[in-house]
Structure formats: structure tokens, C-alpha cells
Amino acid sequence: MTTIYDRDLDKTPANYEPLSPLSFLRRTAEVFPHRLAVVHGDWRYDYATLYMRCRRLASALARRGIRRGDTVAIIAANTPAQLEAHFGVPATGAVLNAINTRLDAAAIAFILDHGEAKVLMVDREFAPVAEAALAQAKNKPYVIDIDDAAVTAGERIGAIEYEDFLKLGDFEYPWQGPLDEWDAISLGYTSGTTGNPKGVVTHHRGAYLNAMGNAVTWNLPKHPVYLWTLPMFHCDGWCFPWTITMLAGVHVCLRRVDPAAIFDSFVHLGVTHFCGAPTVLNMLINAPAEVKARLKPGVKCMTAGAAPPAAVLAAMDDMGFDVTHVYGLTEVYGPAVVCDWHDEWDALPLPEKAAMKARQGVRYHVEEDVTVLDPQTLQPVPADGETMGEIMFRGNVVMKGYLKNPKATQEAFAGGWFHSGDLAVLHPGGYMQIKDRSKDIIISGGENISTLEVEGVLYMHPDILEAAVVARPDAHWGETPCAFVTLKNGAALAADQSGSDAIIAFCRERLAKFKCPKTVVFGDIPKTSTGKIQKFELREKAKALP
Template sequence: MVLRHRVLACIDDIDTPTGVRFGQSEYEQLVQRGNPGYTGELVQDEWDPIALNYTSGTTSAPKGVVYSHRGAYLSTLSQILGWEMGNAPVYLWSLPMFHCNGWTFTWGVAARGGTNVCLCNTTAKDMYHNIAEHAVTHMCCAPVVFNVLLEAKPHERREITSPVEILTGGAPPPASLLPEIERLGFHVTHGYGLTETAGPALVCEWQRKWNKLPQQDQAKLKARQGISLLALSDADVKDLDTMASVPRDGETMGEIVLRGSSIMKGYFKDPEATSNAFRNGWFATGDIGVIHPDGYLEIKDRSKDVIISGGENISSVELESVLYRHPRVLEAAVVAMPHPKWGESPCAFISVKKNYNGDTNDVVKESDIIAYCKKNLPRFMVPKRVEFMAELPKTSTGKIHKFQLRALAQNFVVTENLPGKIITGPIQLSASGQVNTQVQG
């Protein structure tokens, strides 16, 4: 639905500065209560807080992130300039507004005089319908939404008559999905950021010369995290022990660090976590990456997700990208599981695409996945166990919840040639960290 249509605004906050409780109002009624002559409050200090946003908690407990007026303004300006968002865009809210203030587009769409098309659910039918009905020009989403669009049934689809710009981030988009989504009429821009950076801080700025490359090579380039946006002062990959920059060889790994006015003021009421997040004036992202000779950054893994098996570092992102190329894999996530000999070994969690009969897991087997990995990966990177799930657990922003998967994998025992089981129920963690879920097979 578009905001000019009937929308129920449920606002009930007694902690407002005025102490006034809004209650429930129709959207039009709420707007009519406004004062057209209101000029707004002048900001006395541009470093004053403007918003409090919480991290999604994919790798640890959620933390409150405090944005400044200056940071929010510069981030918004960078997004609309870097994405080349023109006048009067029609923006589809396939990304939650509560996540980094919609990657700052709650402000950005207003700054460009745009129309907000709001969704109650990010289903394929709703997205295709609204794109066609309102001539949507822009949308943001996590890569998981690509699968929702690609897996749409024929009756859920609508023809896309003009290109829709998609800004994606939150997780590295599988290179294998990019050509498929663009064939539908979407044009993908890949950004990278965190809640702490007010949304995207890096963007894979496309170069015209890349258009001459084979499509597969283009997809690999587009999956990189790229170079810094305008609001960012600097971005680098460093060895955090020495704070020395890694060579720009596309191979030497270090931690991605950022600095600039768009970085958060700090974590809400958590000075210790704030102090730990910064090193010598740099914000340490926790993401492990490399820098290519052309200066483009590429994530290899989250620092907590690197699997160390027998002294070898295994990138879960690299392993997942191979799994996504399997024709039956819909979603994939790789985490560490205990191994009696190597310390850790990769465990793959997979949901599979439905076949023409609408059934799942009746064709692909664990042995198929492992055999596929053996053909495409070094032996030490091959998963020692594959678990099939009806759907991988996700945060409210669409990121795969590896925290839950790691907890589940800690209960596994490595047994060669053990058939993977289908996990059908939701994963729940008890207070002691034990996993409660339903398993078939």
C-alpha cells in the first residue's frame, strides 16, 4: 500500500517529550493534525543524538547504536547521491524501516520528494503487484529477498516494464543469483555496512569496462563490497594486532576498518563495548576481508564465522557461494562444528528449492551436496555434515541467524556418511544453551 492510502498508525508512547499519548489514529487523521506552518526545531549541536537503532544480533546480543544528526545527514546524502536516486522516486519498502532507519531512506526518500510504497509482508505476490501497480523505481533488501522473487509462482508474477533499482546488502549476495535477478528486470547495486555505520558505507561502484566481461565474471565483481561512499573518511583492511594495512593483493586477509562522521557515536549505555569497537580512531567491523589491486574490498567472513580446521582457515562465505551454485540449493549457511581430530569442521545448513510437485528434500541428499563440494572445493573445506531445513532461521531484517545455527551445530558429532536429517520446527535455545527443535528422518 502507498502511504496516501488508508493506513492505521498505532502510536502509543507516554515517554514523548510532551508526555502526550497519541493512541490510535488513521493515517490521514494523524497528518491533518499537523501544522503546515511548522518550521521545525533548530539543531543546536549536529553531534546530538537523532536516533537509537539496535543491531540485529546475528553474531551476538543486540546492542543499541546511537546516531548523530551529522552522521544521519551525511549518510543520507551519500546514499541518494551514490545510488543516483533522481527526483520523485517511487520507493518500495521491502527493507524494514526500523533497520538503520531503512538504511537512511526514511529520510532520503523524503529528501527527493518520493513516494513510499509500504508492504505488510514481503511476499512475492505483494512485491510484484506493488511494483507493477505503482511503477516502483527503487527498493532495498537483503539477498534473501532475491530468492523470494525468483521462486515466485507464475500467478504471483507481474511483468516489470521498466528497470527497478535494487540496493542489496546485509550479507554478501551469492554471485550465482545476480544474473538471475537482473534477468527479471532488476538492476542490482551491492552495498556494505552495519547498523553502526547507519547503513551502507561501501558500495561496489560499477566500472564501464566491466560490461565487456563474461556475465559470470561480472557477477563475481558485483558481489564485492567495493569502495567507500562519500560520507566515509576512509576504509581499509588491517591486521588489528599491528594496525598495518594488508597488501592489496586480493588474498591477504585482515579486518575491515572504517572511519568517518557517519560512524555511530557509540553503543547506548555500554562504554565498554564502545571502547572495544574502536582501534586507534578506526571502527573495527568484525568482518574479515581482502583488498584487491584496484582498491575494492571483498568480505571473506565474519571474524566469528571463520572456521579453523586443523590450522587451516575456512571462509564460510566462500563455501556458501559454492553451495548456492548447486541447482537445488535455495538457502545455505555454513558454521563450525566440533571435530575430535581437527578441532572444528564445516557444517552446512541448507534449504532446497521445491520441485514441480511442490515437495522438498525428495531428490537431493547429503551425499549429493558433499560430492558437489568435493568437485569444487579443496578437500579440507568440504562440509563434514549437511543438515536440511525447511527454512533457515532469520532475523527480522532477513539475515540468516548463524547464532542459532552455531548453537545447533555444537550438539552434532562428526560421523562420516551420516545421512542429513530434515529439521522442520523452529530452533529454540533454552536458558542453558541447549537446542530444542523438531527433526525428521
């Protein structure tokens, strides 16, 4: 029904603008033009320069014919070019497809064909795999080399170098925001442990909102000094290219996660904030004492990407880091759930405090709903800390869908919720805790076993550096837990039957018997570039065990 408020009160150019995180760069360049924006080795430049370079990139792409809805792909480390692509590419109306640098040529070829990239920017370090991918792909994008001075290996394989390409663009290019805030801003392929990866499409509206959501949730100050430990190709760096720019902070680039470089950055660059997967935190915890001595207390760290064991969170806390635990997926722009801390939890005994922090928590302010539902009935599970259901999201920080895959999109959004595939419980008070990925859960003698719960116990063992638990097929039980374990240097345990027995005994003291590993395998644990343990590979290994 039309009311008095529906008449003569329409949208006009004065009072409506599509939301886009691109507008943050213009504001910061106008308000703080001479503040430091980017540090990359010895190279530093300010926001006036960053804005000018992004405008040149947009202009040069537009002059090459890049238009709204075209795809521009990039394979690069966390460099200025990667950061600039997060502004310059969408500023043409095109969609940024930041490709995981650890993928093999076949996977990259699939992505180039499926995403129909018209341009591919290639960091010299990744030229060999990109060249092989281009040879396999049917699609032949225009290739731009990124000849980063910090890289000596790798050939140039493109038509032009990035800095020369920028020179073709107008540094005063008057970019327009998106036609519609629902327009795509980014295309990111899920790691897809089976079959071909799916292309997650996100939009300007969601990127704008989650960029603000990060600032509010993490209570980020003006001018944070942010270290790029998290790959920008991972859910667009969880929207932090836009968040840090909005706050006129410093982007400290980092090509490679290296504990010595990270600790150095706290002292020499005054880094105040960084993000990383639990495996990154584990590297910091296990760094040599002389490296760790360089930490100034109070550095803030946001972690996600895999459920961090409570022991890892407690160790970070002990070192003086201020850790915020978040959770999300590519489909929800990176983090969209936070373990929003209650002051009264500070007074809990350490193990309980760490257990609280290990919970995934509650929705971001900008997400409408995140909860744990029965995947069949879509009814909420009771908040009893025991009943498992699937984590589901609803709101503005959920992807547009999967590119050219309406079936997968419809399945993912069935019943009006985005189905995460993560199994969790709701604790009293409404904080959720992940128990497992749907596909990772072990069913042994009809009982569900959360591999994360078993891993949490393994990480408490003083000799264990890393641990992962998967299902091993078993004639009698159906499946049994199989633990893959990496021991620390100088561990008292031996990597043999005696060590295996000791670990199983350690678990028996802390877990119900049916949850304890029946098998322990020592050795390195395969991980994705973002630090996620590749359980798919481990399951294959467990299946092949004699």
C-alpha cells in the first residue's frame, strides 16, 4: 500500500549512491594524501600515490577495452600490485579474480577458462606455473608481468610489465563507482578438495559492509599499521585491503610468511595488527626464543581459516598477543563470525578462558543471522553445547552465488540460508563452536567423533607441533580416528610405536575411549597456501595404510 512516505521521496543523485569500498580510497587520498599507505621492502608511498597508481591501473585497463563484468585475474604474492588490483580492477567495473598461488597449472587453467579472464597479471615468482596453465587453457588472456624487485627467479611471460602498463593510464582517470551495488567485485575459487573448484562471486555492497564490519568488530583505530601475513588472494584478504584503506592505515606487504620477518616488523615498522590462520600462529609460537624476543606486547592478531586449538590460543595469549578469533568462508567474504569477548571471561581459569576463546562465537554486526540449524528441518538446534547442526548464514555479507553454477548456488541457498558445510554446536548463551566439516566428521560404531575435539587434545601434548585427525576405514567400526602428528624438534617422544602408544594413552586420559586415535602416523602434514590442513590427502593416506 502506498503511504505519504512513498510519494515524491524518490532516489536521486543527491541522496543515493551504490555502496562500494572504492569510495574509501578516494576519501583517504583526499583527507590524508601524505600519510604512508604502502611499505614493500625499502619502497614506501603515500595515499595520494596509491590513489594515483590505482587510477592509472583502471585507466590503462579501460583503454585496453576492459569493461563492466569482464574478469581480470592475478597470480601474485602480497605486493603493491596485488593491493592496487583490489581498487583499480573494480574501478573499471571489472571483477577481480585473485588466484591462489599454490595451485597447480591444471587448476589455474581451469580457473582461467571458467572465469573467462580477459587479462592475467602474473608475479614473476609464479611465471612458470602461469605459463604452463596458459599453455593448457583454451582462453588466452592478455598477460601483464609483475616484475617485483624482491624476486629474482622466474621469467617474464607477458606482453608488458606492470609499471609500464600503469604508464599507459591516466593518473586523473575519473573512475565511476558500480552501476549497481549488487554488481560483482570479486571472483574467488574455493579450494575444492574434490572435483572442480567453484567460483564464489561477491558484490560491492557486501565488500563495503564487511570492510566496515571488520573495523567495528575488531574496534580498529585510525591509522592501524597492518602486516599482510594473510594472502590477499584468500577471500580478498578478508576485505582488509578496503578496511585498512578506509582507516588510512599502513599496508605492510609481505611476500612470504616468515616468523623472523614478522617479529622484525613489530619492532622496525611498528606493526599493530595482522591476521593469520592458526598454522601461522603456530609458527610464531614455535619460533626461536631470540626471534620471539622482538615482540612488543599488545600486537593484535585476528585468526581464522581453521578452528584454532585452545592450546594455540592460550600460547599466543601467554606471549602477549591480543588474539581475536573469527570464523568465515569465502562465501561470506572471509570472517563474518567473531568470538565477541565478555569482560567477565577474563576472570576464568586459563584453560576455561582458552576454551571460551576457541569458540567461533556470534555473527558480525553487518551479518543478519548466523546460527546452527538442523540441516534437514532448518530448525535451530538446542543451545546445549552438545546437539550438532550445520552453521548457516543469512544477510548482506553472503555471496551473490557460484559463477555459472545455478545448481550449486540453489543448493547452497536452500531454504533461505547459506549452508556452510561446517558442523557445530550452540553453547548456552548462543555462542557456536565448530565440531567439524560435514565431510570430516568420523562415524565410529554409530557415534559421531569431532576430529577437532581430538586434535584439541593432541595440541595439549608438549611434544606435538602439529596434528590432524581423519577417518580410517575399519571393517568392524565403520571408521576409526587416525592421527597424523608432527613432533617438535628435541621432542622427548620418539616417532615410533612407543611414541604412538604414549600419545594414545595421553588421549585416553582426556577423552572418551571411542574418540581416541586407534592409529598414529608421524611426519609432515600437507597444507594449503592459506594454512588449511588438507584432510582430503590425509584421508587417502589413512585409507592406504596397511
